[in-house]
Amino acid sequence: xKEVRAFPVKKYMEFTVDESxxxxxxxxxxxxKQYKSLGLDLSSDANLFYGLEANxxxxxxxSNMKEFDNYDVILRLLSWSWFNEKGYFxxxxxxxxxDEQVDFMEEKEYLKGCFIKIx
Numbered sequence: 381x382k383e384v385r386a387f388p389v390k391k392y393m394e395f396t397v398d399e400s401x402x403x404x405x406x407x408x409x410x411x412x413k414q415y416k417s418l419g420l421d422l423s424s425d426a427n428l429f430y431g432l433e434a435n436x437x438x439x440x441x442x443s444n445m446k447e448f449d450n451y452d453v454i455l456r457l458l459s460w461s462w463f464n465e466k467g468y469f470x471x472x473x474x475x476x477x478x479d480e481q482v483d484f485m486e487e488k489e490y491l492k493g494c495f496i497k498i499x
Contacts, residue, residue: 389453389476392490399467402430403438419461424487428457430471434478439469445482452478456487 389395399405422428430439431451439455448454454475461468474482 404441421459430455
């Protein structure tokens with residue numbers, strides 16, 4: 381079994397995982413083997429979500445927002461990339477525990493305050 385690093389998640393943090401942690405992988409057309417890297421950045425409007433249950437080992441794709449309460453953690457898929465025959469998924473946490481609720485307006489307000497400061 382592959383070792384997996386565990387870390388606590390906080391609402392709106394972003395992180396990357398490899399496809400071994402994804403139960404039902406989000407795939408594009410079969411990527412030809414000659415392509416060593418490929419990437420796709422998704423807008424917030426894409427609304428592609430994944431969830432994780434408390435004792436879950438893999439993230440599951442969520443097709444209906446009504447299922448959000450069934451998961452302890454809800455993630456928005458931000459991008460998918462392919463490097464050397466391995467897929468990587470970048471997520472933003474929308475719900476970090478069973479007691480939180482997903483709030484899209486709050487997410488938008490949070491993102492308004494995010495910027496890169498050049499010094």
